[in-house]
Amino acid sequence: MTCEPFGKDHGAAGGSYDTGKEIAVLFGHEPPAPLTYEWISLRGKGAMSSSSGNTVGPIEALRLVPPEILRFLVANSKPSKAIEFDTGMGLVNLADEYERLCARDLAGEMEAENLSRRKRVQLEDAMVALDLSVVHEDQDSVATSVSFRHLSLLAQVKPEDEAVWDSLRSTGSIDQPTEALKDRLIRMRSWIASEHFPDEMRITLLEAPSAAALSELTVDQRKVLVALETNLRSAAWTAEGITEAFKSTATQAAVSMRDVYRASYALFMGTERGPRLAPILANCDRETMVELVRRSQVV
Numbered sequence: 623m624t625c626e627p628f629g630k631d632h633g634a635a636g637g638s639y640d641t642g643k644e645i646a647v648l649f650g651h652e653p654p655a656p657l658t659y660e661w662i663s664l665r666g667k668g669a670m671s672s673s674s675g676n677t678v679g680p681i682e683a684l685r686l687v688p689p690e691i692l693r694f695l696v697a698n699s700k701p702s703k704a705i706e707f708d709t710g711m712g713l714v715n716l717a718d719e720y721e722r723l724c725a726r727d728l729a730g731e732m733e734a735e736n737l738s739r740r741k742r743v744q745l746e747d748a749m750v751a752l753d754l755s756v757v758h759e760d761q762d763s764v765a766t767s768v769s770f771r772h773l774s775l776l777a778q779v780k781p782e783d784e785a786v787w788d789s790l791r792s793t794g795s796i797d798q799p800t801e802a803l804k805d806r807l808i809r810m811r812s813w814i815a816s817e818h819f820p821d822e823m824r825i826t827l828l829e830a831p832s833a834a835a836l837s838e839l840t841v842d843q844r845k846v847l848v849a850l851e852t853n854l855r856s857a858a859w860t861a862e863g864i865t866e867a868f869k870s871t872a873t874q875a876a877v878s879m880r881d882v883y884r885a886s887y888a889l890f891m892g893t894e895r896g897p898r899l900a901p902i903l904a905n906c907d908r909e910t911m912v913e914l915v916r917r918s919q920v921v
Contacts, residue, residue, distance in 0.1 A: 626654040627701070633658035659701040665708035686813040687713060688806060690755045694720045697754035698747075709818035717770040720755070723748055725767075766803045767795055770810075771823070775897070777810045778825040779905050789905055823897055827906065831918040832892035839885055842877045846885040849874040851915040859908050864900040889918040 632638045633656060643653035683692055686709065695716060699705050706712070728749045732742065768790060776786045786807060790796045796803070813819050836844075849871045857867035872882045887893050890903070890911070903911055 623654045625657055627657040627659055629661060630658050657701060660704040662696075662705045662707055665706050665710070665712060683709075685809060686816065686818060687717065687809055688802070689757050691717050691720050693757070694751060694755040698751040710820035711822065713818075714770050714774070714820065714823065721766065721769060723752055728752070766800065766806060768803060768806075772901075773806065773810050774814065774819075774823055775825065775901060776905060777807060777814055779827070779902060783807060825891075825897060825902055827890055827902070828892050828914065831889060831914065831921045833921050835888040835892040836918055836921050838894075839888055840881070842875070843881045843885040843888075845875045846871055846877060846882050847889065847915060847919045850882070850886065851912060851919070854903075854908070854912050854915060859904060861898075861900040861904045864903050868900070889915060 626639070628639060639656055646653040691713075695705060695707065698719075708716075726748075728745055731737075732745050732749075737745075773786075776789055780786050780789065783804075787796070787799050790799070799807075814824075850867070853867035853870045853874075854864070857863040868879065868882050868886070872879050875882075883899065884894065886899055887896050890899065
């Protein structure tokens with residue numbers, strides 16, 4: 623062993639490293655080079671501690687995300703900087719950052735002329751972080767072509783895995799799901815079912831209009847419903863097409879886009895706001911969604 627990483631408590635004066643290196647010398651060995659790192663804390667809860675119960679165990683964490691992303695959390699951080707493990711939106715952002723790096727040609731970027739020293743160091747750090755994130759020596763850091771955000775959306779509105787793959791095929795995102803993507807979907811469903819999934823990404827679509835939610839709408843917002851039914855029936859059933867239907871509805875009803883979205887969240891989710899609505903609706907059955915709009919007009 624040539625290098626031994628350990629938490630800062632073990633690296634304190636008189637700590638276990640100081641004791642251990644004396645023992646190493648006693649047995650005729652060169653002590654390993656020390657690498658002291660900061661503690662990992664849970665966002666909003668402080669430093670992880672098994673004795674206090676403030677921890678997310680490795681098995682639980684691996685049920686939520688692939689191991690390479692957990693490794694990336696550590697590999698992409700300086701040892702002297704405390705790591706804040708956020709099992710909510712922070713984990714989504716971390717996974718998307720990993721995917722973006724995997725999709726880049728970092729080696730090619732290193733060959734660019736007139737590369738500044740700062741940029742070179744950033745690229746070198748990113749390449750090392752990706753190398754340290756792989757689980758097996760023969761494994762490459764390859765992007766899955768599907769972001770965590772989009773996969774979380776599909777996993778919530780499509781209960782069957784094959785329906786998720788069909789949706790991704792229809793948009794040209796994949797030809798066939800890779801083993802890595804299949805594994806990621808399994809973990810995504812576990813994450814969604816857990817207490818750790820961020821509320822701002824959780825999707826709950828109504829099966830019937832909510833009288834309570836609709837009663838909170840203003841007169842102008844109620845005007846949205848009739849025009850929205852017509853525009854959704856004729857829209858291209860894509861996120862872009864549905865967004866255009868919202869804009870047309872605002873024009874026809876002579877209301878603001880804010881009123882359109884306020885009414886739409888009330889009728890589809892029973893809330894005042896939520897995740898981006900157009901991509902969600904685009905992955906749902908058109909007739910089911912339009913029928914919900916029609917029924918909401920008489921509530």
